[in-house]
Amino acid sequence: MQNKNKTLVKSMDLLQLFITHPALSLNDMVKLSGMPKTSVHRMLMSLEEMGFLARHEDGQYSLGLSFLQFGQLVADRLDIRQVALPIMQELRDDVGEAVNLIMKDGREAIYVEKVDTNHPVRLYTKIGRRSPLYAGDSRIILAFLPDQEREQYLRETELTPRGLGTITDKDKLRRILQKSREDGYTISRSELENDTAALAAPIFDHRGRVYAGLSVAGPDDRFQDERLPELSVKVVRAAEEISRKLGWEPSSRIPL
Amino acid sequence: MQNKNKTLVKSMDLLQLFITHPALSLNDMVKLSGMPKTSVHRMLMSLEEMGFLARHEDGQYSLGLSFLQFGQLVADRLDIRQVALPIMQELRDDVGEAVNLIMKDGREAIYVEKVDTNHPVRLYTKIGRRSPLYAGDSRIILAFLPDQEREQYLRETELTPRGLGTITDKDKLRRILQKSREDGYTISRSELENDTAALAAPIFDHRGRVYAGLSVAGPDDRFQDERLPELSVKVVRAAEEISRKLGWEPSSRIPL
DNA sequence: AATCTATGTTCCGAATAATGGAACGAAGAT
DNA sequence: ATCTTCGTTCCATTATTCGGAACATAGATT
Known part of the structure; x- marks a missing residue:
């Protein structure tokens, strides 16, 4: 460049x-x-x-x-959206929370698809929105990036607070990322927007690289600890289903 | 420039x-x-x-x-889409044909919103698509352009055939445009795509200028002459409703 | 009516940034 | 092992961009 x-x-x-x-x-x-x-x-x-x-x-x-x-062309050509949409709707109906599909674009994340809970007219306000990789549901992508890439990002990026819960300490963030990798999902509370929580799991492509993130998001109070086991299992399962449809096989998963 | x-x-x-x-x-x-x-x-x-x-x-x-x-930003900021969508859905349910909302962009038309008949998953393939102003449903915009602008367009534009019905003779096109202005709608058959017909009416803004076009479109055989009176009334009425919501008043209509 | 102010447009010499042919490097194919 | 093919770098030439200043136009203010 x-x-x-x-x-x-x-x-x-x-x-x-x-x-x-x-x-x-x-x-x-x-x-x-x-x-x-x-x-x-x-x-x-x-x-x-x-x-x-x-x-x-x-x-x-x-x-x-x-x-x-151009926006329409890009949307049409993103195969993952077509693949993910039915699975996202199913998940939404199951857990009753909004579901987001997030992709990495450069040093940021971008919301690529969304299904909402209250389906008035469609008002996909969040599609196309960008957010930093270090905060909120998009962090799941950062967590599963190759070590070198992730470290480079952490080195070059300043952690600016976006909400009351935004993690601004790099070592704390490293620990959380490590835990996310072990758990296979990540949870965030008020990191991007106050009183909003999200639980996200990674989606892998056929080469075993993180390709996207899948998250359920909603008001903080609906994401209390007792619900997490159920939610995390369902989100991870849905994400894996999408991964598999993208050609991923569990064996190709990058070792922790 | x-x-x-x-x-x-x-x-x-x-x-x-x-x-x-x-x-x-x-x-x-x-x-x-x-x-x-x-x-x-x-x-x-x-x-x-x-x-x-x-x-x-x-x-x-x-x-x-x-x-x-950027595409999402543009879509969100196009107020007419929000205004038109419910009216378009109503029209679709009434006549049972796909409904399109078309705007002028430079020397072309662009499909800005669409409601389909068979609503499988949404697959808004036509949104964002461009077509020439002289053919198909977008011609309704050309018809209601100010005389000078329309004539300039006709002078500068070559009429390339797109379908079997595409009008390639400028004088014939002028007559059709004149008739469209008198009727308040236009009908096109196989002009952009073979075996596809469309009936379109103009949408005006508060200043009385054509701001967009509303059309119903479908397979040729469902647009036979006997159905036109009913269809045209319904499309024109829906278009007028949108116009009114945009601040247009019948009095501000450009005289023929 | 006359003056001010804010905003868009044009001019033009100086400085810079784009140009593009040619050569290089790295894969893949034969 | 030798060809192709494709991406990348080099560099002197020249066209393009730059940006201050002056101009144009329309609204607002006095």
Whole structure:
């Protein structure tokens, strides 16, 4: 990763602004990004031409409909979603909690599929959301990463608190990860969002590498200790079922 | 649109390749794009860093999970989807055909929401798909565009056949558009896909501009003439309901 | 009505970053 | 053991991006 197109990468900074802001004017972006106005202006023209940004009548920009197209393509091509969905629904019906499918993307985790408990209209608010690998249900992926990769991540990452329960001590986190590997699941309480708990298990691909995480999540008070044995068994079992459909065989599991 | 970041816009050519190809190697892209290998290589590095492309173990690239995030953001922020969905479901239950919500994006149309007849698992294959404005159900948007804009489009666009019924004669298309405006709906048969028909009506925003299109679509043989009066009334009525919820008032309608 | 202010757009010389042919390296295939 | 094929690095050339400054336009303020 030596040769880069600086301009290209910089334009990402502009697009990132739209994760937290639904609409922005040129000047907004100049202020938020700190780049010179001319440069921002030039990039906007290009991003608009690419269809990544759309300009409204009032001069405000927002994310373009192209993302709908690409987003749909990505979703369609993620085989694991199709494989996991029925199993996730079954698990949801069984335990009565929301079920999430999480994948690693770079140094972060991303929620790739979700089935909710109250199914009003579908409002998959959590799909596409990112979270750090060290906190919450996504930690299960970190736990089962190859030693070297995991250690590198721990070295390079600062543990910023997200909720009251976020683990900010690296050694404590290491111990928890170790325990998660032994148990085959991990539990988190108020790590990403207060009063919310989650229990997660790893999903492996045919090569025996962690490929994703499966979690049940809900209000803290529904995840008391007495329920954990039952929950953990069911989540682990569902995760294993998905793993198997992805071609994993128990024997290919990475030894602890 | 004078000053552009050439590199940025060119990188879009690479991303576009992934609309038709789920995975590509560097060399594949060199061949398909016709750009020099070094340039493609550099852009790939940047697109990967941006999260728009992901590199697999075997050196193949595919669209990155970032698109899932941005796609979801766009979908969530499109208020019309939330407004339209219940009305679309009602219409689907009433007429027993798939219902589509279509928006204009640049010189194309894009399917923004869909409710299907056979609801197995959801498989929103059509969401995010693009089609030309001159053919199929999306033509209803073209029909209600301001005269000047519509004429400019017609001047600049070549009518390429997509199905047996695609209209390739501009004057014939003009007449159909005129009729659609008078009728308040349009019908298309085998224009985008053979043996598939659709009936579409316009959705207007608070300013009285076409904002989207609503269509029912299905196999040709279920859209015979005797059914059109009933269908057209129902689709137009549903579209008007959505328009009204978007702040449109019948009085603000653009005069024919 | 006149002035200010905020925001978007254009200009242009200087500085930098992108370019792309060529050579290299590493696998896989023959 | 020798070919291919594909990804990666090198580097001098040149086109592109850069960004301050000036301009344009529209709303707000006096």
